[in-house]
Amino acid sequence: MVALKAGEIDGFMRRFGTGEIRSPIILVYGPDMGLVNERARFFAEKCTENPEDPFQLIRLDGDLLASDPARLVDEATTMGLFGGRRTVWVKPSSKNFAPAVDALLAAPSLDGVAVVIEAGDLGRSSPLRALCEKSKHTIAVPCYADSARDLGAVVDDMFREHGFTLSKDVRLAIISSLGGDRMASRGELSKLLLYVHGQSEVTLEDVEAVLADVSSLAMDAIIDAVFSGNPAGFETDFQRIVAEGTPAAVILNIALRHALSLLQGRIDIEAGKSSGAVVESWRGLHFKRKPHIERQLNRWTSTGLKSAIQSLQASLLDTRRMASMSTDIGGRTLLSLSMRRG
Template sequence: MTAIRPGDVEGLLRRGPDPRVAVILVYGPDTGLVAERARSLAEGAVADPSDPFALVKIDGDVLAGDPGRLLDEAGTVGLFGGQRAIWVRPGSRPIAPAVEALLKAELPAARVVVEAGDLAKSAPLRVLCERSPRALALPCYPDDARTLADLIDARLQAEGLRIARDARETLAASLGGDRRASLGEIEKLALYARGQREISLEDVEAVASDVSGSVLNALIDAAFAGQAGEAERSYRRFRVEGMDASVMLGAALRHALALLAARLDGQGQSPGQIVASWRGLHFRRQRIVEVQLARWSPEALRRAVARLQEGVLACRRAEAEFAHALASDVLVRIALEAGRRA
């Protein structure tokens, strides 16, 4: 078994994966963290990541239509020699047969990094990579407080900056929903503080915005409560403010998963009883979340989760304008479905 616990992933990345490993699967609900780690693993395996002969990028849906291509690419020797890497980007079609064929073959010279979404324990690709001694499965879940503090310190130190303790705590409290969005906020703060020696609490309050899931509560709650008009208005506002489409859908996905978990844990209980035992739920949101629980069954929430997962992946592969159209459509459809359930 080569499944890696979430807390052990950073240590493994610092040490570097075993060169005998043929396939590294990077998956999880934090799409920003998945993308960052997949990019780091793929680009870190080659001398020049900009060389298309050294770093080959394959779309998952293209690979699903031609499973033998992965084995061919992995066994190809570079034109000028040197290490090669294959980076398989997320798609909507299954690619487990292509990965299985590669794992059964002779050890390739290339590092194969497979980027995926939030895979269930029973997903064929995850099962395959967790059971094979020649593969690694790296889960990516939202950063906890300790990981965020380390991330903040590392990124700011790279810019020659320190950060005061109270400023770090305030900044960390506003991050964590998505690694890519968190990094954007840290980089924005570093740019603001350029020329200073230390970042203060005042700097954080002046620059950092709340990019965790809470900033999107108005949009997400409107969608899952069936308020289509409000969801559409909220989406337009966040879009104007520059919020990434996949970040918005990622926050909605996490909320759908939270609703599903609450529904399953509270079987036989009323929505009011479930809300009363929901730890961490702000009192101002209790009423609207109770409405959501009343309207969404576990089966319907599973369908919403699948729709949101597909939407997150589609947004990440699309141009910004089209990504926003996709994300808005997904959220409005969820709102319309919730409205019909009233």
């Protein structure tokens, strides 16, 4: 397997599809589900002559493969009815579909087909990741929360595409208002682009009006209630923000990003760094939230945060599979976390 490092991925993606890079199986995984989906879509569409043709780009649910492992081999080895290179895009699952991938890797030939596997945050001991790491036919693309440099590139690309050149102050204000999830960041940038449509420039006032709104303060209150151990405060704020139209999946995504940031901070503390120093290095943190974050860092252990991250990822997948129950799923998971001792 070719396991890409974070700094190699952008260059790899630029070269991919030029003929220089070919691989029948691509594993895209990591904690940033928005970035995982974005990159999986890129590879799936790049490998397919006509992504709009359902006979060329076949989407399979991971849950289906968990119950029917032979289905992946059947789809990957079936000849296209009208010719053309075919791609099988496997969507995330809360179940283990490694046996389906194992059978695929044992197939005699994968000529004329690509398989893109979109997965969640796979630990080193994950059956799927371990299986792919042993194979010479796979490329692994990890997706971690965006750094300031990553966000800067996304911001520059999106605004350049719409004809805007950002001033240094405006660019910095936009980046500091975004989080680590790629899909959420693109959504926020799209809102800002819509707001400034028809203008010749983007101002700090525009950024504040769109990205630093009251809803973000309400969201902060929910997240702090969850990780500070305040179930009563969480329930009140959660019911209000959901009633105003915010999907539970969005709240779960933000909670997941927060848990990942807490985990990195907690690891630093367990390595000898003070909680105060960790809080001071937290990018984009409003000064009023600093005491809350420091309490959370001292309340949770790294083990507890890893368990919380797994719970949040599983609930996000459940909200996709059972959209009509997403509010109940998200509320139950977040309430449970607010009652944990860390």
